[in-house]
Amino acid sequence: MRIGIDKIGFYAPHFFVDMEKLAEARGVDPAKYTIGIGQEKMAVAPITQDAVTLAANAALRIIDEEDLAKIDLVIFGTESGIDNSKSGAVYVHDLLGIQEHARCIELKQACYGATAGIQLAKGHVALNPESRVLVLGSDISRYGIGTAGEVTQGAGAVAMIISAEPRILALENESSYLTADVMDFWRPIYSETAFVDGKYSNEQYIAFFLNTWEEFKAKYGATLSDFEAICFHLPYTKMGLKALREVLDEGSESDRERLLAHYQTSTIYNKIVGNIYTGSLYLSLLSLLELSHDLKAGDKIGLFSYGSGAVGEFFAGTLQDGFKEALAAAEHGKLFAGRKEVTVKEYEEIFSHVLPVDGSNIELDVESDPATICIEGMEDNKRIYLNKTR
Structure with missing residues (x-):
């Protein structure tokens, strides 16, 4: 029995800031952001x-x-949780109207959470073949205005x-994974923004990729020629490229050209959204599947997931017949086309406008947000959440 991704969808807030303009406002050469980091736009979440x-x-x-009736497990991967007790999955379950006889949980391990959710979902479906599992990777990346990490927000x-x-990607059982206690990125319970040792985190990302790739090769006899493409977790789009370059010499010239x-193609969506933590790898996969013109059924896609702190995993999936028809490329194109650019000053104001933490009540202007589901106050x-269709 094949198990894998039957549907995949994406959402980003309707605001974004241009990275060249942000660089100019910070007194930085724009090329550092657009070429050195590899980002063009950064999604900005309203209150x-x-x-x-x-x-x-x-x-x-x-x-x-049919999904609403058959989903019996909702797994929410995030490091932007809104409650230390109640899972975000419970809220989503209600907002979507999923049938009540379902399990709902939240997983946390930095940017690895959604991958952990997928692996748990595979086991659930293996035991319950008629079930469907909703796996979510959702985050708002916040480092602070003017910080070194600001350019990698999203x-x-x-x-x-x-x-x-x-219908889209059958996930293989082949997998290699690694855990080590490292402090490359963290966010204490009391902090609204994350802390990161940027150079160390880059080093750990590459080290975890090389370790899991070597383990994958040793366990399964794999080579670069087995993969039509490899998608990476992308805190910024140059990060995955640095890792990929470490292994390109293992393949032929054809392998190098194809993978590069x-x-x-796999970075196009991430370049105009920014870092979405748990969803970043799967946004990269979505970009590849929706924008590539030469992928075909039977192609094997490698996936490298990394969550600081740290857990890494290399695994793979095989594209299915008719996978293009199961994608929502037109819908995502409309989403991106409908976004509104904000100035750097407007972005800073939006960033600073946060929900009260002192028990105060607040009512928000949901009419200014085109999203179907919003925080009402x-x-x-x-x-208080609102689904405008109800």
Whole structure:
């Protein structure tokens, strides 16, 4: 029985800031951001959006009535959780109207959370072939205005339906993974922004990729020629390229050309969204699948997932017959085309406008947010969510 990604959808807030203009405002050569880091635009989340609403809006783009009846497990991968007790999955379950006999959980391991969710989902479907699992990777990346990490901020969510006999990507059982206790990136409970040792984190990312790739080769006899493309977790789009270059000499000239060309296609969406933590790898996969013109059924796609702190995994999937028809490329194109550019000053104001943490009540202007699902306000220390279609 094949198990894998049957549907995949994406959502980003309707605001973005241009990275060249941000660089100029910070007194930095724009090429450092656009070429050195590899980012063009950065999604900016208004106060009416959080990890829950982004995830729910992403899922809305792919689910139908049959999904609502068959989903019996919702797994929410995030490091932007809104509650230390209640999972974001429970909110999404309600906002979407998923049938009540379902398990709902939240997973946390930095940017690895959604990958952990997919692996758990595979096991659930193996035991329950008629089930469908909704896996969510949703985050708002915040380092702070004027910080070194500001250029790698972003916001968005990826939603995936994992099922038997998937229409898009059948996930292989072959996998290699690694855990080590390193402090390359962290966000203490008391902090609204993350801390990162940038140089060390880059080194750990590459080290984890090389370790898991070597383990994958040793376990399964794999070579670069086995893969039509390799997608990476992308905190910024140059990061994956640095890792890929470490192994390109293992392949032929044809392998190098193919993998580099597909890598560039896999970064297009990430370049105009920014870092979305748990969803970044799957946004890269989505970019590759929707924008590539020469992928075909039977092609094997490698996937490298990395979550600081740190856990890494290399695994793979095989494209299925008719996978293009199961994608929502036109919908995602409309989403990107409908976004609004904000000035650097406007971005700073949006960034600084946060929900109260002192128990105050607040009512928000949801009419200014075109998203179907928004935060309507706060009351008695509870976030009030709104699905505009109800």
